[in-house]
Structure formats: C-alpha cells, structure tokens
Amino acid sequence: MPLWRQLTRGLRVLAHRSAADRELDDEVRHYLDEATESWISRGLSPDEARRAARMEIGNATLVRERVRASAWEHVVDGVCSDLRFGVRRLGNNWGFTTVSVLTLALGIGATTAIFSAVNPVLFEPLPYPHAERVTMIWDYGVDGSRIDVTFGTYRELSQRSRSFDAMAVMKLWQPVMTGAAEPERFDGQRVSADYFRTLGVPPAIGRDFDAADDRVKGPNVVMLDDGLWRRRFAGDAAIVGQAITLDGAKYTVIGVLPPTLENILAPSAEIWAPLQYDASLPPEGREWGHHLRMVARLRPGVRMADAAGELRAIARAPVPAFVRQPWASFRNGLIVNALQDDVTRAVRPSLLAVTGAVLLVLVIACVNVTNLLLARAAQCRGEFAMRAALGAGRGRMIRQLLAESLLLACVAGALGILLAHFGVRALVALSPAGLPRVTAIRVDAIVFAFGLAITTLIGLAVGLIPALHASRDDLRVGLQQSSRQTAGGHRLTRRILVVAEVALALVLLVSAGLLLRSLQRLFAVAPGFNAPHLLTMQVQTSGRRFVQAAAVHQFFDRALEAVRAVPGVESAGFTGQLPLSGDFEKYGVQFESSPNDDPREDHSALRYAVTPGYIESMGIPLVRGRRIDAHDTPDRPPVVLINESFARRKFPGGDPIGQRVHVGDTRRPWSAIVGVVGDVKQTSLALGQADAVYVPSAQAYFADNPMWLVVRARGDAAAMAPAIRNAIWSVDKDQPIVRMATMDALVAASAGERRFALIVFESFALVALALAAIGIYGLLSGSVHERTREIGVRSALGASRGDIVALVMRQGMALTALGASLGAIGAVAASRAIVTLLFGTSRLDPATYVTTSAVLVGVAAIACGVPAWRAARVDPSVTLRAE
Amino acid sequence: MVGAVAKPRTDVIQGTLDMLILKTLSLEPMHGFGITRRVEQISRGVFKVNPGSLLVALQRLERAGWVDAEWQHTENARRARFYRLTRAGRKQLEIQTTDWTRRVEAITRLLKEEA
Numbered sequence: 001m002p003l004w005r006q007l008t009r010g011l012r013v014l015a016h017r018s019a020a021d022r023e024l025d026d027e028v029r030h031y032l033d034e035a036t037e038s039w040i041s042r043g044l045s046p047d048e049a050r051r052a053a054r055m056e057i058g059n060a061t062l063v064r065e066r067v068r069a070s071a072w073e074h075v076v077d078g079v080c081s082d083l084r085f086g087v088r089r090l091g092n093n094w095g096f097t098t099v100s101v102l103t104l105a106l107g108i109g110a111t112t113a114i115f116s117a118v119n120p121v122l123f124e125p126l127p128y129p130h131a132e133r134v135t136m137i138w139d140y141g142v143d144g145s146r147i148d149v150t151f152g153t154y155r156e157l158s159q160r161s162r163s164f165d166a167m168a169v170m171k172l173w174q175p176v177m178t179g180a181a182e183p184e185r186f187d188g189q190r191v192s193a194d195y196f197r198t199l200g201v202p203p204a205i206g207r208d209f210d211a212a213d214d215r216v217k218g219p220n221v222v223m224l225d226d227g228l229w230r231r232r233f234a235g236d237a238a239i240v241g242q243a244i245t246l247d248g249a250k251y252t253v254i255g256v257l258p259p260t261l262e263n264i265l266a267p268s269a270e271i272w273a274p275l276q277y278d279a280s281l282p283p284e285g286r287e288w289g290h291h292l293r294m295v296a297r298l299r300p301g302v303r304m305a306d307a308a309g310e311l312r313a314i315a316r317a318p319v320p321a322f323v324r325q326p327w328a329s330f331r332n333g334l335i336v337n338a339l340q341d342d343v344t345r346a347v348r349p350s351l352l353a354v355t356g357a358v359l360l361v362l363v364i365a366c367v368n369v370t371n372l373l374l375a376r377a378a379q380c381r382g383e384f385a386m387r388a389a390l391g392a393g394r395g396r397m398i399r400q401l402l403a404e405s406l407l408l409a410c411v412a413g414a415l416g417i418l419l420a421h422f423g424v425r426a427l428v429a430l431s432p433a434g435l436p437r438v439t440a441i442r443v444d445a446i447v448f449a450f451g452l453a454i455t456t457l458i459g460l461a462v463g464l465i466p467a468l469h470a471s472r473d474d475l476r477v478g479l480q481q482s483s484r485q486t487a488g489g490h491r492l493t494r495r496i497l498v499v500a501e502v503a504l505a506l507v508l509l510v511s512a513g514l515l516l517r518s519l520q521r522l523f524a525v526a527p528g529f530n531a532p533h534l535l536t537m538q539v540q541t542s543g544r545r546f547v548q549a550a551a552v553h554q555f556f557d558r559a560l561e562a563v564r565a566v567p568g569v570e571s572a573g574f575t576g577q578l579p580l581s582g583d584f585e586k587y588g589v590q591f592e593s594s595p596n597d598d599p600r601e602d603h604s605a606l607r608y609a610v611t612p613g614y615i616e617s618m619g620i621p622l623v624r625g626r627r628i629d630a631h632d633t634p635d636r637p638p639v640v641l642i643n644e645s646f647a648r649r650k651f652p653g654g655d656p657i658g659q660r661v662h663v664g665d666t667r668r669p670w671s672a673i674v675g676v677v678g679d680v681k682q683t684s685l686a687l688g689q690a691d692a693v694y695v696p697s698a699q700a701y702f703a704d705n706p707m708w709l710v711v712r713a714r715g716d717a718a719a720m721a722p723a724i725r726n727a728i729w730s731v732d733k734d735q736p737i738v739r740m741a742t743m744d745a746l747v748a749a750s751a752g753e754r755r756f757a758l759i760v761f762e763s764f765a766l767v768a769l770a771l772a773a774i775g776i777y778g779l780l781s782g783s784v785h786e787r788t789r790e791i792g793v794r795s796a797l798g799a800s801r802g803d804i805v806a807l808v809m810r811q812g813m814a815l816t817a818l819g820a821s822l823g824a825i826g827a828v829a830a831s832r833a834i835v836t837l838l839f840g841t842s843r844l845d846p847a848t849y850v851t852t853s854a855v856l857v858g859v860a861a862i863a864c865g866v867p868a869w870r871a872a873r874v875d876p877s878v879t880l881r882a883e
Numbered sequence: 884m885v886g887a888v889a890k891p892r893t894d895v896i897q898g899t900l901d902m903l904i905l906k907t908l909s910l911e912p913m914h915g916f917g918i919t920r921r922v923e924q925i926s927r928g929v930f931k932v933n934p935g936s937l938l939v940a941l942q943r944l945e946r947a948g949w950v951d952a953e954w955q956h957t958e959n960a961r962r963a964r965f966y967r968l969t970r971a972g973r974k975q976l977e978i979q980t981t982d983w984t985r986r987v988e989a990i991t992r993l994l995k996e997e998a
Contacts, residue, residue: 005946006946009946024938026962026964027915027938027963027964028934028938030914030915030961030962030963031915031916031919031934031938033961034916034917034961034963035916038916038920056934057934058933058934058935062935063934063935063938066935066938066939067935067939067942070939070942071942071946
C-alpha cells in the first residue's frame with residue numbers, strides 16, 4: 001500500500017508538475033503567513049514580524065527545492081529535463097546528429113543482424129526439451145573419419161547401453177505421392193520407432209510410431225509434418241487414419257507433428273515412415289550397411305563423456321548374443337557428440353569470423369562517434385565552463401552529456417534494429433546451403449533485447465570520454481579562451497581514436513582481401529569438367545512398375561533418347577552421383593594386381609554408375625583407352641573406367657588398361673579397366689582428389705535410382721529446363737524431376753560458405769574504410785578550423801599554399817601511417833581467426849597486405865586532401881582581422 | 884520578545900522528527916506551522932523545527948500512508964494544508980513510542996551506572 005501510494009503520488013506530481021509546484025508554494029507561503037502572524041501576536045510590528053518569520057524559515061526557494069528533491073519523481077524529472085535539453089542540443093546541430101546517428105545505426109544494425117543469424121546456430125539451445133542431452137553417435141571409418149552407423153551396431157547399442165533414455169537411427173527417404181493431384185516428391189525420413197521420442201517432440205495429432213510399426217514387413221504407416229499437412233491436406237485432422245498413396249503403395253497416416261518441430265537432422269523432411277529393418281540382421285542385407293544417422297538422448301544426469309566411455313567399453317567387449325560383421329565391428333569405439341556441435345561444425349568458423357568482423361565495425365562506429373562528440377565538446381567548452389561557473393556540479397554535467405549520448409544511441413538503435421530487420425533477410429538470402437536452422441534466423445525478442453543492450457552500452461561508452469573530458473576542464477581556461485583556440489587534451493585523445501579507427505579498418509580490409517584472394521584461387525581450380533552450358537537434374541523412377549531393374553534401365557534409356565532429341569541439346573547422359581551436388585558414395589575397390597592387404601588403408605573409391613554420353617557431356621577428358629559406350633551391355637564382359645590419379649597410384653609407370661578390378665561385391669566377375677579419365681572434384685573445389693571408378697549403369701548389379709541427368713546445351717543451359725522436363729515426361733508422366741540446377745550454380749554453391757564470409761567481410765570492410773575516412777576528415781577539418789589563425793599568420797609570414805597543404809597532409813598522413821602499421825600487426829593476429837576459410841592463400845600473403853594498405857592510404861589521402869585544400873585557401877587578411 | 888529569537892534552541896534529535904509530528908497530530912489535525920509551534924511549546928522551546936525538514940517529513944509521512952493531507956480553511960480564513968493522523972499512523976506512533984521509551988530507559992540506566 002505505501003509503495004502504491006508512493007508511486008501514484010509521484011506520478012501525479014509528474015503529470016501535474018505545475019499544480020504540484022503551486023501547492024507547495026501555497027503551503028510555504030501559508031507557513032510564512034502563520035509565522036508572521038504569530039510574531040505579530042507576540043508584539044512585533046508587521047514589518048519586524050515578517051522579517052523574523054523569514055529568518056526562521058530561511059530561503060523559501062531552498063525549502064521548496066528540498067521538499068521536491070526528497071521525492072523519487074524528482075530524479076525522473078531531472079532525467080527528463082536532461083533529455084529535453086539533449087534533444088534541443090542535438091536538434092541545433094543537424095549535421096553532427098545525422099552523421100552520428102547513421103554511423104551508430106550502421107554499427108548497431110549490422111551487429112544485431114549478425115547476432116540474430118549467429119545466435120540460433122551457435123548459442124541458443126536447439127528447440128528440443130533438454131536439448132543438451134541430444135547427442136549424435138558415429139562410427140569410425142578405416143581412415144579415422146566419422147561415418148554413418150549400421151543397423152546392426154544400432155541394435156546392439158540400443159540393447160546393451162544404459163546411458164541413454166532413447167536411441168534412434170534414420171535415413172533419408174524421398175517418396176512420391178500419387179493420387180488425386182499431380183505427382184509430388186517429398187523429402188522425408190525412414191526412422192526407427194523412437195526417433196521423435198529421442199528428439200522429445202510428441203505428435204500434435206494422432207500417435208507416434210511404436211515398436212509394432214518398426215519391424216520387417218510391418219504396416220505401411222506415415223506421420224506428416226505440419227506444413228505438409230496444411231499444404232496438401234488442408235489441415236484436416238480427419239486425415240489421421242486415412243490412406244495416401246506413396247510410391248504406388250497405400251500408407252496410413254497415423255499422426256501429424258506440431259508446427260514447432262524443427263527437424264534439424266533433415267530440415268526439408270516433411271513425411272516420416274518407420275525404418276522396418278530386419279532385426280535378425282541377415283549378413284548380406286542392408287542392415288549391415290554404413291548408411292544410418294544415429295541420434296540418442298542421454299539419461300538425465302549422465303555426462304557425455306560417461307556415455308562415450310560406456311559405448312567404448314561395449315565396443316571392446318563383443319558378446320555372442322550380438323554378432324558383428326567384420327566391417328562393422330566398431331572396435332575403434334564410437335564418436336559421441338552433442339547434436340548442437342554436430343550441426344554447427346561446418347559453419348562455425350565462418351560464423352565466428354563474421355561475428356568478429358561485425359564487432360570490429362561496431363567498435364569503429366563507436367570510436368567515430370566518440371570522436372565527433374569530442375570535437376563538438378571542444379567547440380562547446382565555453383558553454384560548459386559557464387555552466388560550471390554558475391554552479392552545475394560535475395556529476396550533473398556528466399549526467400547531462402551521457403543523457404545526450406544515450407539519446408543519440410537510442411535513435412540510432414531504433415534505426416539500427418530496423419536496419420537489422422532487412423539485414424537479416426539479406427543474410428538469409430546469402431547464407432550458405434550448409435547453414436543449419438535458417439528458419440530460426442529472425443529479429444525476435446532476444447535479438448531485440450540484444451540490440452537494446454548494445455545500444456545502451458554504446459550510449460554510455462561513446463558519451464563517457466567526452467563527458468569526463470568536458471567536466472574535467474579548468475573553468476578559468478575555458479571561460480577565457482575563445483573556442484577557436486586549441487585544447488591539447490582533446491586533441492591527443494582524438495588522435496588516438498583516429499589511429500585506432502584506421503588500424504581496425506585495416507584489419508577488416510586485410511581479412512576481406514585474404515578471403516577475396518582465396519575465392520579467386522578456389523574458382524581458378526579446375527573442377528575436372530567443363531561447367532558452362534551444363535544443366536543437371538535428378539530423375540527418379542517410382543512405383544511398383546519399377547521393382548524390376550530392367551524396367552528402371554529401360555525408363556532411363558528411353559528418357560535419354562527423348563532428351564537427346566530435344567533441339568539445342570548437344571549431348572546428355574545419366575550418372576548415379578553428380579560432382580558438387582553433395583553426393584558422396586564410395587564402394588570398396590579391389591585390384592587383381594594389388595590385393596587389399598593393409599587393413600589401415602582406405603580401399604574405397606567414389607563409384608559412378610554412368611550411361612554412355614555422361615563422360616562426353618561433362619567434358620571429362622579421356623586420358624587413355626576408351627569411354628563407356630552403347631556396346632557395354634549386361635551380356636558383354638563388364639568394364640570400368642578409373643581416374644588419372646588413381647591409375648598413377650595403383651600402376652606407377654605401368655598401363656592400367658586391361659587390368660581387372662572388383663567394384664563392391666567381390667563374388668562377381670572381375671571388371672576390366674578399359675579407360676582412364678581425368679580427375680573430377682566430387683565434394684568441393686577445395687578438397688583434394690579422391691579415387692574414382694566409373695561403371696556402365698547397364699552392367700551394375702542393381703539399378704541406381706535416382707539418377708542425375710546431365711545435359712550439355714548449345715546455348716543457355718537454364719533456358720532448356722522446361723523442354724528437357726517435358727521430354728522426360730513424354731516417356732512417363734509420373735516420374736518426379738527434382739533439384740534442377742545449372743552446373744555453374746552448383747560450382748558457385750560449393751563455395752557458398754566462403755562466398756558468404758567474403759561478401760559480409762567485403763561490405764564490413766567498406767563501411768570501416770568509409771568510417772575511418774570520415775574520422776580522419778573530421779579530425780583534420782576540426783584542426784584546420786581551430787588553427788585558422790595560426791595558418792593565417794603562417795601565410796602572412798610567407799608560407800606558400802604548398803607549405804600549408806603539406807602541413808595539414810603531414811598531420812593526417814602521420815596518423816594514417818601509425819594506424820596502418822598497428823593495423824597490419826592486428827591483421828596478422830586476426831587472420832588466425834579466418835585461416836580455415838582461406839584456400840591457397842597464406843594468412844600472411846604479402847600482396848594482400850600491401851594492396852589493402854595502399855587502398856587505405858589512398859582513401860586517407862583523399863580524406864586529408866579536402867581539409868588541406870581548405871586550409872590553403874585561408875585568407876590571412878580575413879582571419880587576422882577576425883581576431 | 885526579541886530575546887525569544889535569540890534564545891538558544893536545539894534542532895530536533897535526529898530521527899525523532901517523524902515521531903514528534905505523529906504525536907502532535909494524534910491530538911488533532913493541524914497545518915505545518917501549527918505543528919512547529921506545538922512542538923516548540925510542548926518542549927518549552929527546547930526543540931526548534933526546521934520548516935524545510937518539516938515539510939520534507941510531512942511529504943514522506945503522507946506517502947507512507949501515516950498521515951492524510953487536505954486543504955482546509957483555518958479559523959482566520961486562510962487556506963491551509965491540514966494533516967491528519969491515519970490509523971496506520973497511529974499504529975506507527977505506538978511502535979515508535981515503545982521503541983523510543985525502550986531506548987531512553989536503556990540509556991538512562993547506562994548513564995546512572997556510569998555515575
């Protein structure tokens with residue numbers, strides 16, 4: 001109650017300030033009257049009584065002030081008047097205010113935008129209950145890399161391990177839905193029964209998968225994503241229990257997941273079906289293939305390290321109840337890591353680098369505004385001295401200056417958050433394909449709070465130095481000196497700030513330069529094929545008609561004929577996996593000439609099942625022998641092509657043609673090497689060359705499906721897309737075609753992460769350069785302004801215009817040189833942070849350092865030139881008379 | 884009577900002003916100057932109430948809910964702000980009085996002991 005009274009009384013006073021003042025005045029006056037009366041009644045004359053009363057009460061104004069100051073609303077009132085005064089002062093100096101607000105808005109906006117992108121990926125917990133307990137489990141490959149687990153491993157772990165609440169394995173699944181509307185292919189997952197329990201996300205409607213669903217020949221059931229449910233089934237809850245047709249078979253919908261589900265392991269998945277692998281683990285079956293992602297939820301209280309230890313112990317102690325195949329023995333243990341670390345692994349370096357860059361921009365922006373505030377404070381010294389002389393306390397003046405800088409920061413912050421809103425969209429558009437949680441990137445409450453926090457921090461930071469400076473000034477000096485004369489302390493601080501600004505700008509410039517050079521080097525790397533004029537797309541057969549391999553082959557053959565008949569198509573071919581598409585499919589390869597004795601060596605190679613025309617269409621050079629052609633049919637002896645570096649390694653100095661190999665299954669007949677082709681970059685332009693084998697798809701012992709179609713066009717490849725699609729659908733209109741892209745786009749996307757970092761760094765470096773130039777310009781023009789008289793005297797005494805220009809330029813360029821040298825040292829240190837993003841470029845690449853420093857010095861020279869030119873035009877007769 | 888002004892008077896003991904005001908108001912509602920005079924009279928001129936401190940204290944007591952304030956006309960037809968003790972104020976006065984008595988007794992005992 002008293003607190004409430006405090007609040008309401010205070011607010012009433014704030015709302016009706018003048019009425020409250022009047023009441024207080026009345027009360028004091030009444031007190032005085034009563035006192036006077038009381039003295040009169042004691043026998044004093046009215047005049048004497050009045051004087052006595054006045055003596056008793058003291059200074060009435062002071063009494064009123066004391067009463068006012070004792071209430072809390074007085075502080076609020078003070079701050080309000082500080083702010084009002086600040087608004088007036090800022091309004092009186094539009095140029096200064098605009099430049100400062102824009103500079104800070106840029107800094108706050110950029111920082112907030114980057115924060116909003118980085119926060120959900122690096123810092124925020126994943127959107128699952130107790131997300132810190134969700135872990136990924138990987139097997140070790142022969143070369144020590146992490147690889148997918150087998151179903152056998154999963155089964156053993158899920159029965160023997162005690163560290164986890166739930167475990168699940170999953171693989172991607174791309175069913176095609178047919179029925180009423182046109183066929184549509186969905187991205188989905190085949191998951192073991194506990195998948196959603198492991199993530200901790202129960203269905204919104206219907207039920208989750210259970211053990212009865214997830215068994216071999218189990219029921220055809222699916223769960224739907226909220227988005228798919230709304231898009232294709234009008235958000236009708238009655239869909240649960242009904243059947244839909246996927247790949248020609250009926251599936252019953254059993255549940256719909258909530259809209260909040262963020263399926264980080266397969267962000268595009270919209271539909272889920274149980275895995276339905278065979279728990280009896282037939283040795284030749286898919287149950288022993290390394291192709292399942294494994295995710296597990298730790299039991300509460302179990303640490304990651306303990307769980308890893310338990311799995312290691314299980315791995316080392318096989319039991320007869322769980323048979324292991326030699327290639328899935330996991331004796332080397334298993335890798336356990338947090339899902340969050342797992343999904344951010346790839347993007348962490350570029351995100352951290354970008355965060356560092358934006359912080360530099362923010363610091364530069366702050367330094368710049370501090371400098372502007374200092375310059376202005378220097379001009380207002382007389383005013384502050386006057387105020388101090390009239391009794392303004394130091395604290396009061398600091399408070400007033402801070403109120404002003406906070407005001408500046410708040411306006412800038414509002415603008416900055418608006419800027420961030422658009423910046424975030426640009427960032428999402430720019431973001432590399434591997435960036436997880438893109439949908440979570442937006443300006444939300446947390447981002448807003450962050451923006452507000454840095455705004456406040458900045459308001460205090462930029463205001464503090466000028467405020468301390470202004471309040472420390474010696475009164476007398478301030479009052480006596482006209483503002484035109486110099487003030488040593490300010491100038492030193494401002495110079496230090498400009499040097500810092502130049503140094504930080506160079507750090508950003510060098511980093512951007514290094515990234516630019518890396519990207520140039522990367523795109524200069526020959527991918528091993530001729531990317532321009534290539535159109536690629538994934539074609540898939542689906543449905544019961546294609547259970548037989550022959551039917552699949554027949555469809556692809558006829559589709560290829562139809563595509564080749566399209567006008568403008570030079571050549572075309574199919575391949576099982578496409579370079580730079582993200583595919584990475586390796587098979588064990590055994591040469592007749594060199595048995596795979598050494599178990600530590602990796603005996604696998606990328607395997608491409610290709611049709612005739614693929615090698616030609618891609619423009620992969622034939623080094624020796626022949627390509628795959630139409631005669632390599634299933635009834636002819638099996639053949640294979642290998643790539644150049646593989647041939648050189650396996651047959652140093654010898655001829656590989658005619659040698660024999662096994663690709664995959666060793667029980668099948670040997671395949672003869674008939675040709676050697678050039679090396680191709682499969683995973684990324686930046687990675688080294690992997691071994692590769694090409695087999696005719698017609699001779700493969702199973703039908704690869706889906707296949708990638710590669711079309712070489714005579715003209716613009718992208719423009720061919722509709723014609724190609726129609727050609728394929730003319731063969732069979734029910735077959736989905738997806739992931740259509742030109743090869744050029746795939747090449748560009750493969751460097752997406754570096755390009756993202758480069759674009760961000762480039763724009764930040766430009767901003768930094770501009771701010772540094774403004775800083776130098778501001779300092780020098782201020783200095784020229786302050787020294788007008790001195791310059792006048794100099795020219796009156798015979799200094800030429802050249803002398804004056806040199807005088808000013810020397811001052812500016814000395815600061816630039818100092819800043820650039822410090823910046824170079826800083827850049828050497830900072831380049832460590834981007835070293836993982838560099839390619840073919842040393843982080844100490846001298847050319848980059850020299851070029852960027854030259855750019856910086858050039859811009860600084862222009863920034864110095866303008867005030868220098870203005871100084872040279874100072875007319876001595878005018879300035880001297882003005883004194 | 885000028886002597887009355889010159890007569891040495893002490894400021895109210897630190898921290899007791901609130902209690903004195905509450906006590907004074909417990910007799911009847913009063914305006915600011917009335918409180919000053921009453922305190923001076925009852926203390927036989929020992930205590931002098933500083934008008935600034937008084938008004939600050941009244942504002943504080945009012946916001947604490949111990950007194951209510953209201954503009955009324957005095958007997959000589961002036962408009963004055965009259966303060967009146969609330970129920971909470973009466974309770975507060977009791978608490979403060981008890982507390983004060985306890986302290987005074989303790990100090991008195993200590994002083995006697997010394998003597």
